[in-house]
Amino acid sequence: MKTLGKLAPKLRMFRNASGVVNTLRAERSAALAVVDEHLRETVKTRREPDDRSGDRAALRRVKIKKRMREEDVPSEIAVNVFVELREGVEEMPEKLDKMLRKPMARSDLDTSMAQPMRKQNLVMATVPLSELARLTDHPDVMSIELGEQLVFSPPESSPESASAPKKSKRKFGSTSHHKNGAGVLVAIIDVQGFHFSHPDFLDDNGDTRFLEIWDQGLESGPPPDEFGYGTILTRDRLNHAIDSEDDFGLPAHLLEPQSQMAVSSHGTHVASIAAGNRGVCPGAQILGVTISLPAEDEDRRKSFYDSTRLAQAVEYAFKVGEREGLPVSVNVSLGTNGHAHDASSAVSRWVDWSLVTPGRSVCVAAGNAGQEAPERPGDIGFVVGRIHTGGRLSASGLTKNIEWIVVGDGISDLSENEFEIWYSAQDRFAVELKPPGSTEWIGPVEPNQFIENQELPSGTFISIYNELYYPANGDNHIAIYLSPTFNENAVIGVQGGTWLVRLIGKEVRDGRFDGWIERDDPRRLGRLGTGEAWSFPSFFSENSNVDRSSVSSFACGHRVISVGNLIEEEERINITSSQGPTRDGRRKPDIVAPGTDIVAANAFAPKGQEWTAKTGTSMASPYVAGVIGLMLATDETLTAAQVRGILRRSALPLPGHDFDWRDDAGFGRIDPEAVLAEVRSINRRKDVTP
Numbered sequence: 001m002k003t004l005g006k007l008a009p010k011l012r013m014f015r016n017a018s019g020v021v022n023t024l025r026a027e028r029s030a031a032l033a034v035v036d037e038h039l040r041e042t043v044k045t046r047r048e049p050d051d052r053s054g055d056r057a058a059l060r061r062v063k064i065k066k067r068m069r070e071e072d073v074p075s076e077i078a079v080n081v082f083v084e085l086r087e088g089v090e091e092m093p094e095k096l097d098k099m100l101r102k103p104m105a106r107s108d109l110d111t112s113m114a115q116p117m118r119k120q121n122l123v124m125a126t127v128p129l130s131e132l133a134r135l136t137d138h139p140d141v142m143s144i145e146l147g148e149q150l151v152f153s154p155p156e157s158s159p160e161s162a163s164a165p166k167k168s169k170r171k172f173g174s175t176s177h178h179k180n181g182a183g184v185l186v187a188i189i190d191v192q193g194f195h196f197s198h199p200d201f202l203d204d205n206g207d208t209r210f211l212e213i214w215d216q217g218l219e220s221g222p223p224p225d226e227f228g229y230g231t232i233l234t235r236d237r238l239n240h241a242i243d244s245e246d247d248f249g250l251p252a253h254l255l256e257p258q259s260q261m262a263v264s265s266h267g268t269h270v271a272s273i274a275a276g277n278r279g280v281c282p283g284a285q286i287l288g289v290t291i292s293l294p295a296e297d298e299d300r301r302k303s304f305y306d307s308t309r310l311a312q313a314v315e316y317a318f319k320v321g322e323r324e325g326l327p328v329s330v331n332v333s334l335g336t337n338g339h340a341h342d343a344s345s346a347v348s349r350w351v352d353w354s355l356v357t358p359g360r361s362v363c364v365a366a367g368n369a370g371q372e373a374p375e376r377p378g379d380i381g382f383v384v385g386r387i388h389t390g391g392r393l394s395a396s397g398l399t400k401n402i403e404w405i406v407v408g409d410g411i412s413d414l415s416e417n418e419f420e421i422w423y424s425a426q427d428r429f430a431v432e433l434k435p436p437g438s439t440e441w442i443g444p445v446e447p448n449q450f451i452e453n454q455e456l457p458s459g460t461f462i463s464i465y466n467e468l469y470y471p472a473n474g475d476n477h478i479a480i481y482l483s484p485t486f487n488e489n490a491v492i493g494v495q496g497g498t499w500l501v502r503l504i505g506k507e508v509r510d511g512r513f514d515g516w517i518e519r520d521d522p523r524r525l526g527r528l529g530t531g532e533a534w535s536f537p538s539f540f541s542e543n544s545n546v547d548r549s550s551v552s553s554f555a556c557g558h559r560v561i562s563v564g565n566l567i568e569e570e571e572r573i574n575i576t577s578s579q580g581p582t583r584d585g586r587r588k589p590d591i592v593a594p595g596t597d598i599v600a601a602n603a604f605a606p607k608g609q610e611w612t613a614k615t616g617t618s619m620a621s622p623y624v625a626g627v628i629g630l631m632l633a634t635d636e637t638l639t640a641a642q643v644r645g646i647l648r649r650s651a652l653p654l655p656g657h658d659f660d661w662r663d664d665a666g667f668g669r670i671d672p673e674a675v676l677a678e679v680r681s682i683n684r685r686k687d688v689t690p
Contacts, residue, residue: 003133003136003137004132004133004136005136006136006141006142006143006144006471007132007136007143007144008143008144008145008146009450009463009465009467009477009479009481010146010418010479010481011079011081011132011144011145011146012450012452012465013452013453013463013481013483014029014032014077014079014129014146015073015129015132015133016452016453017453017486018074019074019076019077020486021486022034022074022077022129022486023076023077024486025416025483025486026077028415028416029149029416030147030148030149030150030304030305030306031079031080031081031146031147031148031149031304031306031307031308032077032078032079033077033078033079033304034076034077034078035076035077035078035128036076073129073130073132073133074128074129074130075128075129075130075131076128077128077129078126078127078128078129079126079127079128079129079132079146079147080114080124080125080126080146080147080304080306080308080309081124081125081126081127081144081145081146081147081308082122082123082124082144082145082147082308082346082347082350083100083122083123083124083125083135083141083143083144084121084122084123084141084142084143084144084145084346084471084472085121085122085123085140085141085142086121086139086140086141086142087121089121089140092118092123093138093140095138096135096138096140096141097116099127099131099134099135099138100116100123100125100127100135101115101116114126114227114228114229114304114308114309114312115226115227115228117226117227117312117315119315119350119353119354120349120353121142122346122349122350124308124311124312124350126304132144142471143471143472145345145346145472146306147304147306147307147308147309147347148306148307148336148338148339148345148347148553149306149307149336149337149338149518150291150305150306150307150309150310150334150335150336151334151335151336151337151367151552152191152266152293152334153335153367153368153384153616153618154266155266155269155368155614155615155616155618155619156614156615156616157264157612157613157614157615158597158612158613158614161602161605161608161609161610161611161612162599162602162611162612162613163599163611164278164599164610164611165278165599165600165611166278167277167278167282170278170279170280170623170626172280172627172630172672172673172676173630173634173672173673173676173677174676177634177676177680178630178631178633178634178676179283179633180281180282180283180284180630180633181275181281181282181283181284181626181629181630181633182283182284182633183283183326183327183633183636184281184283184284184285184326184327184328184329184629184630184632184633184636185211185284185285185286185287185317185320185321185324185326185327185328185329186271186274186275186281186284186285186286186287186328186329186330186331186625186626186629187286187287187288187289187317187320187321187328187329187330187331188267188270188271188274188275188286188287188288188289188330188331188622189289189291189310189313189314189317189330189331189332189334190266190267190270190271190288190289190290190291190331190332190333190334191260191265191266191267191290191291191293191334192260192261192262192265192266192267192268192290192293192603193215193253193258193259193260193261193262193265193267193268193290193603193604194210194213194258194265194267194268194271194288194290194603195253195261195265195268195601195603195604196208196210196213196233196238196242196252196253196256196288197238197241197242197245197251197252197253198268198272198276198601198603198610199277199601199610200272200276200277200278200279200600200601200610201271201272201276201277201286201601202242202277206242207235207239207242208235208238208239208242209275209277209284209285209286210235210238210285210286210287210288211235211285211286211287211320211324212232212233212234212235212238212287212288212320213232213233213238213258213287213288213289213290214230214231214232214233214287214288214289214290214313214316215230215231215233215258215259215260215290216229216230216259216289216290216291216292216309216313217230217259217260217290217291217292217293217294218230218231218233218258218259218290219231224316226315226316226319227312227316230292233256233258237256238252238256240256241253241255241256253604258290259290259292260290260293261603261604262603262604263603263604263605264602264603264604264605264612264614265603265604266333266618267288267290267603268600268601268602268603268604269600269601269602269603269612269614269619270331270333270600270618270619270621270622271286271288271601271622272600272601273598273600273619273622273623273626274329274331274622274623274625274626274629275626275629276600276601278600279600279622279626280622280623280625280626280627280629280630280672281329281625281626281627281629281630281633283633284329284629284633285324285326287317287320287328289313289316289317291305291309291310291313291334292304292305292309293305307336307345307346307347307554308347310332310334310336310347310554311346311347311350311351314330314332314350314351314354314362315350315354317330318330318354318357318360321359321360327358327359327360327632327633327636327638328359328360328361328632329361329363329625329626329628329629329632330360330361330362330363330625331362331363331621331622331625332362332363332364332365332554332621333364333365333616333617333618333619333621333622334365334554335364335365335367335552335553335554335555336552336553336554337367337369337387337516337517337518337552337553338418338420338516338518338553339420339472339553340420340422340470340472340473340475340477340553340583341422341514341516341549341551341553341556341582341583342422342473342556342582342583342584342586343556343557343558343582343584343586344472344473345472345553345554346472347554348553348554348556348557348558348560349472351554351557351559351560352557352558352559352560355559355560355639355640356559356639356640358636358637358638358639359632359636359637359638360639360640361561361625361628361632361638361640361643362557362559362560362561362640363560363561363563363621363622363624363625363628364552364554364555364557364560364561364562364563364621365552365555365563365616365617365618365620365621366551366552366555366562366563366564366565366577366578366580366588366589366617366621367550367551367552367555367577367578367617368384368565368576368577368578368616368617368618369384369385369387369388369550369552369576369578370385370550370573370574370575370576370577370578370579370664371384371385371575371576372385372386372542372545372547373542375575381575381576382539383537383539384537384539385539385545385550385576386517386539386540386541386542386545387516387517387539387540387550388514388515388516388540388545388546388547388548388549388550389402389514389515389516389540389544389545389546390512390513390514390515390546390548390549391512391513391546392511392512392513393427393429393503393505393508393511393513394508394511395505395508395511396505396506396507396508397504397505398504398505398508399502399503399504399505400502400503400513401500401501401502401544402500402501402502402503402515402540402544403498403499403500403540403541403543403544404417404419404498404499404500404501404517404538404540404541404544405497405498405499405538405539405540405541406436406482406494406495406496406497406498406499406538407496407537407538415484415494415537416481416482416483416484416494417481417482417494417517417518417538418479418480418481418482418517418518419479419480419481419501419515419516419517419518419538420477420478420479420480420515420516420518421477421478421479421480421501421503421513421514421515422470422475422476422477422478422513422514422515422583423475423476423478423510423512423513423514424475424476424509424510424511424512425468425469425474425475425476426509426510427476427505427506427507427508427509427510427511428447428476428505428506428507428508429447429466429476429478429503429504429505429506429513430443430444430445430446430447430466430503430504430506431443431444431445431464431466431478431480431501431502431503431504432444432445432501432502432504433462433464433480433499433500433501433502434499434500434502435456435458435460435495435497435499436495436496436497436498436499437497441502442454442462442464443464443502444504445464445465445466446466446506447466447467447468447476447506448466448467448468449466450463450464450465450466451463451464452465453483455485456495458495459484459485459492459495460482460483460484460485460492460494460495461482461483461484461485462480462481462482462483463479463480463481463483464478464479464480464481465477465478465479465480466478467479478503478515480501482494482495482499482538498541514549514583516553517537517538517539517540547579548579548580548581548663549579549580549581549582549583550578550579551578551579551580551582551588551589552578555578555588555589556582556583556586556588558586559640559641559644560640561590561591561624561628561640561643561644561647562580562588562589562590562591562666563589563590563591563592563593563595563617563620563621563623563624564577564578564589564591564592564593564595564617564620564664564665564666565577565592565593565595565596565615565616565617565619565620566592566593566594566595566596566620566654566665566669567596568594568596571654571655571669572654573592573654573664573665574595574596574615576615576616577589577592577595577617577620577664578617579663579664580663580664580666581663587661587666587667588666589664589665589666590644590647590648590666590667591624591647591648591651591666591667591668591669591670592620592664592665592666592668592669592670593620593621593623593624593669593670594619594620594623595615595616595617595618595619595620595621595623596615596619597613597614597615598613598614598615598619598620598623599611599612599613600612600614600619623670624647624670627670627672627675627676628643628647630672630676631643631646631675631676631679634676634679634680635679635680635682635683638679638682642682646675646678646679646682647667647670647675648666648667649678650670650671650674650675650677650678651666651667651668651669651670651671652668652669652670652671652674653668654668654669
């Protein structure tokens with residue numbers, strides 16, 4: 001048990017569940033996959049009996065043991081993890097390396113497994129749950145963190161097609177200086193596929209401007225050598241498909257299909273804003289990375305779509321830049337909401353380390369979790385906005401109740417609901433939990449105590465961990481998980497209603513705390529008994545929600561550029577744009593850019609509907625990534641820190657604002673002309689020695 005404390009709480013919860021439970025859980029967990037085809041085929045989700053008040057024993061629920069024996073921990077379940085090594089380990093220990101490269105028993109997923117990769121003292125790897133105890137026993141292993149769920153918030157879209165945007169609207173500075181971004185690589189890490197033959201991505205010869213696309217979910221080969229999964233679609237392959245359209249009477253994207261080709265694809269729209277022919281950086285070469293986001297539950301069981309895949313995508317973009325001798329501007333319009341929102345998560349540290357090298361930048365959408373209340377009747381945008389709570393226990397013996405709402409009623413919520421609380425290492429808090437309608441509190445769970453996979457009468461399973469000195473940042477951490485009943489006969493959703501979380505001050509010196517709900521965007525799962533089955537977000541009540549610090553945790557990185565959503569015509573911030581600061585008080589978002597009703601390429605759409613408008617920080621971030629492409633084309637030696645400084649210095653305050661940073665607007669709206677002028681002057685020196 002001592003070494004198992006090196007595992008992040010969620011990994012411990014997974015490890016203490018059967019192969020059946022985790023097979024069903026893998027339908028909804030990004031960093032969990034079933035490596036045994038036989039297990040995937042034999043474990044099917046059954047319908048819940050229509051009579052919910054009936055005999056639950058008839059469900060033959062798979063009971064979770066108080067403590068699973070080591071020999072029973074499933075080897076058929078793989079997890080993507082970040083392994084943190086102790087400082088000073090320069091060479092990977094041979095025994096540890098063998099453990100991380102050990103082939104999966106009965107695995108039919110070899111083509112989707114990444115090779116272990118190291119940066120500084122972090123190692124990304126895919127391992128079976130059964131290996132976790134042996135890994136934690138290794139003296140060089142300090143902690144093991146699960147890959148975080150990637151959040152993709154479909155932006156608001158116009159139902160009608162739009163006219164092509166004017167090239168002049170996104171033309172800035174002097175082309176004699178930046179040459180429209182020629183000599184720069186703009187990398188788009190996104191989902192839903194890239195319409196590489198869209199007119200916005202064709203050069204004067206009719207060839208695609210995509211240098212290549214790494215489709216992480218495509219298995220037609222070959223994969224990138226360093227990563228070992230997915231497929232590289234080279235420019236030659238893409239152009240061959242374009243050249244063959246007339247011969248086969250089919251569009252190029254059907255002749256060279258991708259794992260995702262969604263109509264009005266998110267990735268295509270984002271790429272068009274950043275580097276399309278009518279985009280901000282139209283002279284750049286374009287690199288696409290499609291994060292695997294399977295549509296079907298059966299596919300999700302054998303797929304990974306977590307923050308390790310995001311880190312690998314960023315790493316790949318920079319490796320391509322090195323290969324081609326090009327500076328790289330990366331855009332990520334995806335996010336994560338777990339962890340401490342202080343840049344201490346493994347993926348944030350990995351990317352921050354990568355950005356030490358000059359000629360690299362990463363822009364990240366701040367997120368669309370800014371709305372705290374309905375704007376009009378029927379508006380439920382606040383559901384994805386009420387994700388943050390916080391406050392202060394000013395003395396020992398005081399308590400604080402937090403109201404956590406799980407929808408449940410009328411919709412069966414089959415997702416796992418997660419709530420993380422972070423507080424100072426100086427303090428000691430206990431935590432209690434009260435289910436909806438109950439008169440009894442569960443707990444208290446004192447520091448360094450936990451409840452793991454406890455079944456309640458409703459069929460909901462709860463896990464509560466109260467951890468001291470979390471390895472990534474040294475702060476204290478409370479994690480609470482509400483899990484459905486998972487078994488081969490039924491999946492019973494989490495009990496709906498208001499769950500109360502009570503914090504109890506045991507020893508208080510600082511008293512401050514912050515908490516976040518892990519994002520779980522609405523997704524219809526189909527019919528379940530007499531009703532609809534959904535994966536649906538939980539949220540805080542109006543009383544418990546604290547309207548700040550909602551920026552995506554990945555957008556809290558030290559060296560990334562965090563971008564909010566500006567309504568350009570009205571010169572104000574979109575209500576949905578996430579707010580700062582970070583938990584450790586840093587100023588994110590950095591800047592805002594046009595992100596409302598932005599017209600760009602409409603992917604895989606019928607002829608005559610080539611353009612569409614979308615709204616979200618997903619549209620604002622690539623605008624800034626395109627401007628950074630022009631910056632790097634002007635001076636490829638710029639560091640990520642210099643890029644951030646120039647953007648902040650040159651930003652324009654919104655009407656009525658001053659130059660102070662604001663939690664929704666950052667340092668103000670981007671001013672591309674001023675940005676490019678600053679870049680040209682950065683290395684000018686004047687000797688004024690008398």
